[in-house]
Amino acid sequence: MAKLKGNLLYGQSGGPTSVINASAYGVIQEAKENPNIEEVIFMQHGIQGALNEDLIFLKDISEEDVEALKHTPGSAFGSVRHKLSDFREDDTNYLRLLYIFKKYNIRYFLYNGGNDSMDTCSKIADYMNQVDYECYIIGVPKTIDNDLPFTDHTPGYGSAAKFIANTMMETSYDMLAYPNGKVTIVEIMGRHAGWLTASAAIANVSGFGPDLIYLPESPFSIDKFKKEVSEIYKMKRQCLVAVSEGIQNEEGIFISSSSGLKDAFGHFQLGGVASKLATTVSADLGLPSRSVEFGSTQRAASHIQSLTDVNEAIQCGKEAVKAAVAKKTALMVVMERVSQEPYTIEYKLHSLNACANTEKKMPKTMINKNGNGVTKEFLDYVLPLIQGENTPLFSNGIQQFSKIRK
Amino acid sequence: MAKLKGNLLYGQSGGPTSVINASAYGVIQEAKENPNIEEVIFMQHGIQGALNEDLIFLKDISEEDVEALKHTPGSAFGSVRHKLSDFREDDTNYLRLLYIFKKYNIRYFLYNGGNDSMDTCSKIADYMNQVDYECYIIGVPKTIDNDLPFTDHTPGYGSAAKFIANTMMETSYDMLAYPNGKVTIVEIMGRHAGWLTASAAIANVSGFGPDLIYLPESPFSIDKFKKEVSEIYKMKRQCLVAVSEGIQNEEGIFISSSSGLKDAFGHFQLGGVASKLATTVSADLGLPSRSVEFGSTQRAASHIQSLTDVNEAIQCGKEAVKAAVAKKTALMVVMERVSQEPYTIEYKLHSLNACANTEKKMPKTMINKNGNGVTKEFLDYVLPLIQGENTPLFSNGIQQFSKIRK
Numbered sequence: 001m002a003k004l005k006g007n008l009l010y011g012q013s014g015g016p017t018s019v020i021n022a023s024a025y026g027v028i029q030e031a032k033e034n035p036n037i038e039e040v041i042f043m044q045h046g047i048q049g050a051l052n053e054d055l056i057f058l059k060d061i062s063e064e065d066v067e068a069l070k071h072t073p074g075s076a077f078g079s080v081r082h083k084l085s086d087f088r089e090d091d092t093n094y095l096r097l098l099y100i101f102k103k104y105n106i107r108y109f110l111y112n113g114g115n116d117s118m119d120t121c122s123k124i125a126d127y128m129n130q131v132d133y134e135c136y137i138i139g140v141p142k143t144i145d146n147d148l149p150f151t152d153h154t155p156g157y158g159s160a161a162k163f164i165a166n167t168m169m170e171t172s173y174d175m176l177a178y179p180n181g182k183v184t185i186v187e188i189m190g191r192h193a194g195w196l197t198a199s200a201a202i203a204n205v206s207g208f209g210p211d212l213i214y215l216p217e218s219p220f221s222i223d224k225f226k227k228e229v230s231e232i233y234k235m236k237r238q239c240l241v242a243v244s245e246g247i248q249n250e251e252g253i254f255i256s257s258s259s260g261l262k263d264a265f266g267h268f269q270l271g272g273v274a275s276k277l278a279t280t281v282s283a284d285l286g287l288p289s290r291s292v293e294f295g296s297t298q299r300a301a302s303h304i305q306s307l308t309d310v311n312e313a314i315q316c317g318k319e320a321v322k323a324a325v326a327k328k329t330a331l332m333v334v335m336e337r338v339s340q341e342p343y344t345i346e347y348k349l350h351s352l353n354a355c356a357n358t359e360k361k362m363p364k365t366m367i368n369k370n371g372n373g374v375t376k377e378f379l380d381y382v383l384p385l386i387q388g389e390n391t392p393l394f395s396n397g398i399q400q401f402s403k404i405r406k
Numbered sequence: 407m408a409k410l411k412g413n414l415l416y417g418q419s420g421g422p423t424s425v426i427n428a429s430a431y432g433v434i435q436e437a438k439e440n441p442n443i444e445e446v447i448f449m450q451h452g453i454q455g456a457l458n459e460d461l462i463f464l465k466d467i468s469e470e471d472v473e474a475l476k477h478t479p480g481s482a483f484g485s486v487r488h489k490l491s492d493f494r495e496d497d498t499n500y501l502r503l504l505y506i507f508k509k510y511n512i513r514y515f516l517y518n519g520g521n522d523s524m525d526t527c528s529k530i531a532d533y534m535n536q537v538d539y540e541c542y543i544i545g546v547p548k549t550i551d552n553d554l555p556f557t558d559h560t561p562g563y564g565s566a567a568k569f570i571a572n573t574m575m576e577t578s579y580d581m582l583a584y585p586n587g588k589v590t591i592v593e594i595m596g597r598h599a600g601w602l603t604a605s606a607a608i609a610n611v612s613g614f615g616p617d618l619i620y621l622p623e624s625p626f627s628i629d630k631f632k633k634e635v636s637e638i639y640k641m642k643r644q645c646l647v648a649v650s651e652g653i654q655n656e657e658g659i660f661i662s663s664s665s666g667l668k669d670a671f672g673h674f675q676l677g678g679v680a681s682k683l684a685t686t687v688s689a690d691l692g693l694p695s696r697s698v699e700f701g702s703t704q705r706a707a708s709h710i711q712s713l714t715d716v717n718e719a720i721q722c723g724k725e726a727v728k729a730a731v732a733k734k735t736a737l738m739v740v741m742e743r744v745s746q747e748p749y750t751i752e753y754k755l756h757s758l759n760a761c762a763n764t765e766k767k768m769p770k771t772m773i774n775k776n777g778n779g780v781t782k783e784f785l786d787y788v789l790p791l792i793q794g795e796n797t798p799l800f801s802n803g804i805q806q807f808s809k810i811r812k
Contacts (some may be wrong), residue, residue: 016583018576045585055677074579081584111430165804170424170706173480173807177422179451184702206804241546290700296590300576305707306803387802398571398612401579 003328005036006107008321009050011043012142013113013120016155018073018163019313020142021402023112025069027140028058036325041104044405045078047120050100050287051093061324061404065108068402071393073302076402079113084120086128094127101128101135108324112317113264114143114154118332119356125330136324139352140316140334144299146195147359150350151334155300155316158309158385161199164384166211167294170204172240176208177237181238181282183229183289187274189298192216192246194362196298199262199382200242201374204375211239216246216363218371220255222280228284229370243274246253269336303399307388312345319347343384407733409542411442412513414727415456418548419486419519419526423562424479424569424708425719426548427808429518431475432723433546434464442731447510450811451484452517453526456506457499457570467810468469474808475798476716479646479708482808490526493533494717500533507534507541509738514542514730518723520560531736542730545738546722547760552601555766557740561722562705564715567605569707570594570700571792574609574616577698578646582614587644589635589687589695593680595704598622598652600768602704602753605788606648607780617645622652623768624777625663628686636691665739680717709805713794718751722776725753736766749790 012020024042031037040058043049064129069076078341087094087363111121120137125137141148146157165324168186175181190196194215203209211232214220232239248256256273274291282288312335319333331349343356366378393400415436430448437443446464449455462483464472481575493500506512515534517527524545527636531543547554552563574592581587596602600621609615617638638645653661662679680697687695718741725739737755744752744779771785799806 016580048585072574072579074581075583078585079583088793147632162803166709166798167707170479170708173478174702174706175480175487176811177481178418178420179454179484185510202804205802206807207809208807251665285794292703294703295698296577296580297573297698297700297703300580301573303572303575303610374628383803388803389800391797392572394795396611397789398608398796399575401575401612401614403613405582 001044003036004107004327005038006105007039007041007054008037008108008110008324009043009104009106010039010050010073010110011046011112012077013046013111013117014112015072015184015299016079017142017144017299018159018305019155019310020067020112021072021076022310022313023065023142023155023317024076024139026119027110027321028066028317030321033320034325036322037108041106042077046080047082047084048080049078053100056404063326064373064403065404067399068393071302071390071399072401076404078405081116082120083116084123087123097124098131098133101133106135108321110138110140110320112140114145114148115359118352122330122352125352129384135328136327138320138324138328139355140320141332141334145190145193147191147193148355149360151357152337152345153335153385155309155313157195158306158336159301160196161202161382162306162386163298163304164196164294165202166304166385168242169206169208170201171292172203172208175238175240177270179237183233183239183278183282183287184293185243185274185278185289185292186210186243187243187245187272189291189294190216190244190246192359192361194244197242197244197379198362198374201379202382202386205379209240210242211236213242213374214244214372215249215362215367216244216248217367220247221249221251226280226285229281230287233287238400243277245272245273248263290364291310303392305390306386307390308385310390315347320336323349330377340380351369409442410513411444411732412511413445413447414443414514414515414516414730415447415449415510415512417452417455417518418483419452419517419523420484420549421520421705422480423548423705424549424565424711425561425716426518426718427475427478427482427562428716429548429723430482431472432720433516433727434472436727438736440727441729443514447512448483450485453488453490454486455484457502458758462810466797470685471810473794474799476720476796477708477805478807479706481610482810484789484811487522488526489522490529493529495514502528504537504539507539512541514727516544516546516547516726516730518548519761520551521765522553524758528736528758528762533548535736542733542735544726544730544734545761546726547738548742549594550602551599553597553599553765553767554761556761557744558751559741561715561719561789563601564712565707566602566704567608567788568712568792569704569710570602570605571608572710573700575612575614576608578609578614579679581646585643589639589645589647589693591647591680591684591695591697591700592616592684593649593678593697596622596650596652596766598767600650603648603650603769604772604780604784607785607791608788610733611785615646616648619648619780620653620778621768621773622654623773624651625656626653627655631683632686632691635687636693639693649683651679653679672719709798711796712792713796714791716796721753729755746786763803797808798812
C-alpha cells in the first residue's frame with residue numbers, strides 16, 4: 001500500500017465530557033510516532049474552525065499543555081454544534097472545506113463527538129469520496145450519555161458515572177444525618193437514554209444509594225411515583241430518588257417540558273423535572289422534599305475521573321490515527337467487550353453512517369420489572385467502567401488545565 | 407489538680423460538613439490516650455440521642471470504621487437541629503440530661519457544631535454548673551459557612567471551598583467550549599455570610615473563574631447586576647456568575663424569597679436565586695443563560711477534601727479533649743492564624759457563650775469596591791485553607807464510608 005504523507009486535522013464537537021481531551025492526547029501521541037503524519041492541526045470549535053481557517057498547530061502547543069490534556073475537562077480546542085447541510089443540496093461549506101483540506105494538505109481527518117458529530121463526519125467523508133480527494137476520515141466516539149450504537153460504551157460515560165455514583169453516596173450520607181429526613185430528588189442528565197441516571201445505582205453497592213431510579217426508557221406516571229415515594233418514606237423516614245431529565249409520560253411527553261411557570265418578573269420559566277417532582281411530593285404527599293441537579297459538573301468533573309475511562313479515551317484517539325493511516329475511512333472507532341472477567345476491550349471500527357443520528361437506549365433486561373431501578377445485568381455492565389482513579393493535577397489546591405486556545 | 411475519671415460524651419449537630427467526622431476521629435484518638443477517660447460514648451443525632459438514651463459506645467465500633475471517619479462526609483453519628491429551652495423557664499430536658507450524665511458517669515461533654523450547636527452546648531454548661539455536677543464541656547467548631555466568630559476559620563470551610571473552587575474551574579472550562587457561550591449563574595450556600603461564595607474566586611487564580619461574585623454582605627441590585635452581566639457578555643460572549651443564596655436587596659429582603667411562582671400542579675414554589683436571575687438575564691437582556699446549584703454536594707464532597715482542613719478538624723477534636731481533661735469548661739476550640747508564611751495555626755479556647763448565636767460576616771476589606779468580587783486580602787486568607795488533598799478511600803471505584811449508626 002502506497003504511503004500517503006500529509007497532515008492530520010482533528011476537531012471536537014458536541015457536549016464536552018471530562019475525557020474528550022484525553023482522546024486528543026491519544027491522537028497526538030500516535031500521530032507523533034507515525035512518519036506519514038507531518039503535522040497535527042486542530043480546528044478551533046470543531047468544523048467551524050475549519051470553515052473559518054481558525055486552526056492551531058501542534059508545534060505551537062507546549063509539552064506541558066499536551067500532558068495536561070489527560071486531566072482537562074470541557075473542550076480544550078473548543079466545541080461547536082453545527083449541522084452540515086446535504087452537499088447535494090448546498091455544497092458551499094464543502095467547497096470551503098475542500099479548499100482548506102488542499103491548502104493544508106489534510107489527508108487524515110478525525111472528528112471527536114457524539115451522534116450529531118458522527119453525522120458531520122460521515123457527510124464530509126461522503127463528499128471527499130465523491131470529489132475524489134484522498135483523505136481518510138475517522139470518528140472518535142465521545143458522550144457522557146453513552147447512547148452511541150455499535151460500541152459497548154462511549155468514552156466520557158465512565159467518568160460521569162463515577163462522579164454520579166460517588167456524589168449519590170455523599171448525597172445519601174448527607175441526607176441520613178437527620179432522624180427525619182427528606183425526600184431528595186436528584187436530576188441527572190442523559191437526554192433520551194437512561195445510562196447516566198442508572199449509574200446512580202452503583203451507590204447502592206456501598207449501601208448509600210437511591211431508593212428509586214426513574215429512566216426515560218420506562219414511561220413515567222406521577223401517581224405511581226407518589227405511591228412509591230410514600231411507601232419508602234413510611235418505612236425509612238427518608239427517600240432518595242434519581243430521575244433522568246428525559247423521563248416521559250405514557251404519551252411520550254417530557255415531564256420537564258414547559259409548565260406555565262412564571263417568576264416574580266413575569267417571565268416564563270422552564271422547570272427542572274426534579275424541582276417539579278419535589279414540589280409535588282411536598283404538596284400532594286405533605287412530605288419535606290428538596291431537589292438537586294448535578295448539572296454540568298456531571299460532564300466536567302475532571303477531579304474524579306475513572307482511570308479506565310481516561311485510558312480508553314486515549315486509546316480511542318490512538319486507534320483512530322492507526323485506522324486513518326491504514327487508509328480506512330468513513331468509520332468510527334468502537335469498543336467491544338470481549339471478556340467480563342477480566343474486563344477486556346477490543347477496539348474495532350464501524351460504519352460512520354450507521355453510527356450517526358442513532359441513539360442507543362438501555363435494554364429492558366437492565367431495568368427492573370417495576371420500572372424504578374436497575375438489574376444486576378446493568379451493574380455488571382457498568383462497574384468495570386468506573387474502576388481506577390486518574391489522580392488530578394493539583395497545584396496550590398486547584399487543578400491544572402491545558403491552556404491551548406488562542 | 408485532682409484527676410477526674412469518667413466517660414466522654416460526644417455528639418454532632420447542625421448541617422453536616424465533609425470533615426465533621428474527622429473531628430470525631432481526633433476526639434477518639436486523643437481520648438484513647440488519656441487515662442482519665444474510660445469510655446467514649448456517642449449520642450446518635452446529637453442532643454436528641456442523649457435525651458433518648460440512644461447511644462453508641464466506642465468499644466462497639468470497628469477499627470476500620472474509626473479510620474474511615476477521616477473520609478466520611480455527613481454526620482456519621484447523626485445530626486439534629488434541636489434548640490434547648492432556657493433551663494430557668496423549663497428544665498425538663500436538663501433534668502433528663504443530668505440523669506443520663508450521672509447514669510453513664512459523663513464527666514467530659516463535647517459538642518461538634520456551628521452557631522446554634524454552641525448555644526446548646528453553652529446552655530448545658532450553664533446548667534451543669536448551676537446544679538454543681540462536675541462535667542467539663544467544650545465545643546468543637548464546624549460549619550461550611552465559616553461564620554463562627556473568634557476563630558480564624560472553621561473546619562469544613564476549607565474542603566467546601568476547595569470543592570467550589572475546582573468545580574467553578576470545571577464549570578468555566580465547560581462553558582468556554584462554545585464560541586457563543588451562555589451567562590451561567592452558579593448558586594452557592596453560606597446563609598447570611600459570603601465566605602463560601604467568595605471561595606469561587608479561587609478559580610480565577612487558574613484563569614478559569616467567575617466574572618462576577620455577589621455576596622450577602624453587599625446589597626444586591628437587579629439593575630446593577632443586569633448592567634454588569636451585559637457589559638461582560640459584550641466583551642467575552644460569555645459570563646460566569648457566582649451568587650450567594652443569601653443575597654439581599656437594599657431593604658434586606660432576600661432575592662430568593664418566595665416569588666409567587668406556581669407550577670403545573672398549581673402549587674407555590676420557592677425559586678432558587680440563580681434560576682431566578684438566569685430567567686431575568688434571558689428575558690430582560692435576551693442572552694442565553696442557565697443556572698447551576700452546587701447544592702448539598704458543597705458540604706458533602708468527601709471525594710475532594712482539603713488535607714489542611716481534615717488535619718485541622720482532627721486537631722480541633724483533639725484540642726477539645728485536652729481542654730476538657732485539663733478541667734476547662736464552657737469554651738469552644740478556636741484557631742488563631744499566627745503566621746501567614748508559612749501558614750501556621752495555634753489552637754486556643756474562647757467562651758462558648760460568646761460564640762453562640764453570632765454570625766461572622768466577611769469584612770469590607772475582603773470585598774471589592776464594586777461589590778461584585780473579592781480583594782487580594784480574601785485570596786491570601788483563603789488559599790492556605792484548601793491546600794493538600796486527602797486522597798479518598800476508593801474501593802471498586804467508589805468511596806468507603808464509616809457504617810457506625812444502628
